[in-house]
Every structure is written in structure tokens, then in C-alpha cells.
Amino acid sequence: MNILFNIFLQSWHLLLEASVYILFGILVGGLLKIFISPATVARHLGKGRFTSVFKAALFGIPIPL
Amino acid sequence: MLPAAASIKKQGANNGATTAFLISTPESGVDSIAITYALLDPLMTVARPVAAFFTAITAGVIENLFHSENEINNRKMDLSCPVDGCCDGIGCSPDEHKRHHSFAEKIQAGLRFAITDIWGDLAGWFFIGILLAGLISALVPSQFFVDYLGGGFSSMLIMLALGIPLYICATASTPIAAAFILKGVSPGAALVFLLVGPATNITSLSVLFGLLGKRATAIYLLTLSVFAVLCGLILDQLYIGFAFSARAVAGQAAELIPFQGQLAGAVILFALSVKPVYENLKSFFNKSSHHHADCTACDSQSSSPFPIDKT
Numbered sequence: 001m002n003i004l005f006n007i008f009l010q011s012w013h014l015l016l017e018a019s020v021y022i023l024f025g026i027l028v029g030g031l032l033k034i035f036i037s038p039a040t041v042a043r044h045l046g047k048g049r050f051t052s053v054f055k056a057a058l059f060g061i062p063i064p065l
Numbered sequence: 066m067l068p069a070a071a072s073i074k075k076q077g078a079n080n081g082a083t084t085a086f087l088i089s090t091p092e093s094g095v096d097s098i099a100i101t102y103a104l105l106d107p108l109m110t111v112a113r114p115v116a117a118f119f120t121a122i123t124a125g126v127i128e129n130l131f132h133s134e135n136e137i138n139n140r141k142m143d144l145s146c147p148v149d150g151c152c153d154g155i156g157c158s159p160d161e162h163k164r165h166h167s168f169a170e171k172i173q174a175g176l177r178f179a180i181t182d183i184w185g186d187l188a189g190w191f192f193i194g195i196l197l198a199g200l201i202s203a204l205v206p207s208q209f210f211v212d213y214l215g216g217g218f219s220s221m222l223i224m225l226a227l228g229i230p231l232y233i234c235a236t237a238s239t240p241i242a243a244a245f246i247l248k249g250v251s252p253g254a255a256l257v258f259l260l261v262g263p264a265t266n267i268t269s270l271s272v273l274f275g276l277l278g279k280r281a282t283a284i285y286l287l288t289l290s291v292f293a294v295l296c297g298l299i300l301d302q303l304y305i306g307f308a309f310s311a312r313a314v315a316g317q318a319a320e321l322i323p324f325q326g327q328l329a330g331a332v333i334l335f336a337l338s339v340k341p342v343y344e345n346l347k348s349f350f351n352k353s354s355h356h357h358a359d360c361t362a363c364d365s366q367s368s369s370p371f372p373i374d375k376t
Contacts, residue, residue, distance in 0.1 A: 007196070007204070009203075010199035012199075014199065014240045015334070016327040018104055018240065019333070019334050020322050021318075022099065022236070023330055025096030025097070025099030025100060025236070026180070029179055033147060033175065033178050036147075045077065045086075046078060049079070050126060052082040053125030053126050053129060056083070057086070057122045060093070060117075060121060
């Protein structure tokens, strides 16, 4: 029982540490989705053998999935 | 994750761009960057996206080098309105559409997307990650990992072997990595886990195989592994070079936030999690009872209990 309590206590500490940052992260992720139009993304990823790869890698960094 | 890649391919991206996107998207995101800053340290916060970026570019460029010609893509793009789907983007130009929604409406739509879609997909995984991390913190002796995972090439290989079959998203893997580091795993080895865990699992590799083919899957896996090990080794050197102890500073950023703020954040997170976790559990139990009823040999998806791949 003591061990179980300890596990939950450790998890709870991590949750407290992460909570505000997580909320911030999903909020920014949500706004990115709305403010970046799919047309822009599609236009950038279609053309160019190497620039398209560069842009795809860059676009992928902030997108939360 | 994979349906998103399938959709960017449909929207006209070539194989290399799709491969790059398939690596950088799961390995890093604003949510995982934020939680890395909270639970680990600034160096790791920068190292994750940078490593993901270079891995993605390399795999994508190698993939496209094998293509003698740029395939011409005339596939239909999905240009429909991201706010509420009010128009399909074909009948109305982007300039015209700009005036359809006010700024406040967009903010509201962004919030709704953050809560229902992003956190909806993430919540179940996040709590699994937090509980696993709690398990490691509470049960593993404090010097346990030092001998095998304290740094060096073999540490990286062990983490690679652990990370490739395991599927855990970038955000949920972060508390686990924090627990690892506190038990003596080197930051480089933790980075290998953070890079490879989210990017690969058995199911996703088989879907990738169908989407991009054998060669692209091999390039994907190989580039990912080589870069993860390389980045892990470099990162360990950086920590040594800066005389920076990952164990000592892990989680310091969280102390910037007063306890009341942390508590309020946790309460909000719980409130937002009730619905998605309930639905995850419901579909998980429905699926598993369905499995027992009329399917004997399809355990290929059992490694992912939650429908994280739906977006």
C-alpha cells in the first residue's frame, strides 16, 4: 500500500510540474492549426525536390501529434 | 499520426517531404517542447526539435535522391476552412475567405481544437506516461541505470532496442525520460528514447510500408536509428562540455510557477481529461471484447490501446 501511495505521489509531482506547460503547449498547438491555412502548407510541400523536404521537416516541428 | 501523413501526401507532398513530415511531427511538437522545458532542462528542450529536424531532412533528402524525376502531383488538395468548414476552399479564394471569420472566432476555434482534438488524443497517453514515470521514480533504486545506461555507445543501442517497438507519443514519453534521468540514465540515452519512442512502433512501420513502400520504410528506420544514436552521443558530450548535470537541473523550470498555479493547471487538465479518457476506455474495452468474440489472430494493434492515430 505504501509503495502504491509512493507511485501516485511521484506521478502527482510530475503532473503538477507539467500541468501549466502542457496547457500552454496544447493552446499554441490549437492556434497554429487555425491560423496556418492548409492551402499554404500544401503549396509549400508540393514543389521542389529538396526545399519541399526542408519545409516539411520545419512544419512538422511545432505540430503536436 | 499516420493518417496525417497520408493526408499531406494526398495534398500533393512528394515521398521525401512525406517522410520528413512523418519524422519531425511525432518527434516534436509545441506541447512536447513545453513539457520538456517543464520536466527536463533547456538544453534537452532545444536538442529534441533540432535532432528531429536534422533526422527528418536527412531521411527525406535520401528518399528523394532515389527518385529520378519529381513525380507530378495533381491530387486534390483539402483546402477547406480550418475554422468551421464553412467553405471548401475551391469556390472561394483565400483572400476572400480571410473575411469570413473574425479574430475572436478563430481564437475560439483554436481553443476548441486544442481541447477536443489535441488533448483528446493526448490525455490517455499522458496519464499512462505520468504513471509509468511515477512507477520508475518510486520503485527503481537511485543508481540502478548508471552502469548500463549511464552513457556511451552501448547505452544508446539499449535505448534504441527499447524505443523502436514501443509506441508512446512525444509528450507522454517526457515524464518517463525525466524519471530515467533522475535514476542515472545519461541525457543522450534519454534523448534516444525520446526520439525513437514516438517515431516508431510495429504498427506504424507496417502502415508506412503500405504508404511509401519498402525502400522508404528502410530509409526511415535506418536514418532514424543512426541519427538518434549520433544525437545521443553528441548530447552527452555537450552536457559534459558545459559541465551541466541533467539530474541536478531536471524540472527546475516548473519551480518558476507558484504552487497555486500548478494546482490550478492540474485541476484544469483533469477537467479536460474526463471526457477523452472515458471515451478511450470505452472504445478500448469494446475493442478488446470484440477481439475475443470474433477475431483470433489480429493482435497487431494491441500495442496501442488508445485511438491516437485517428487525426
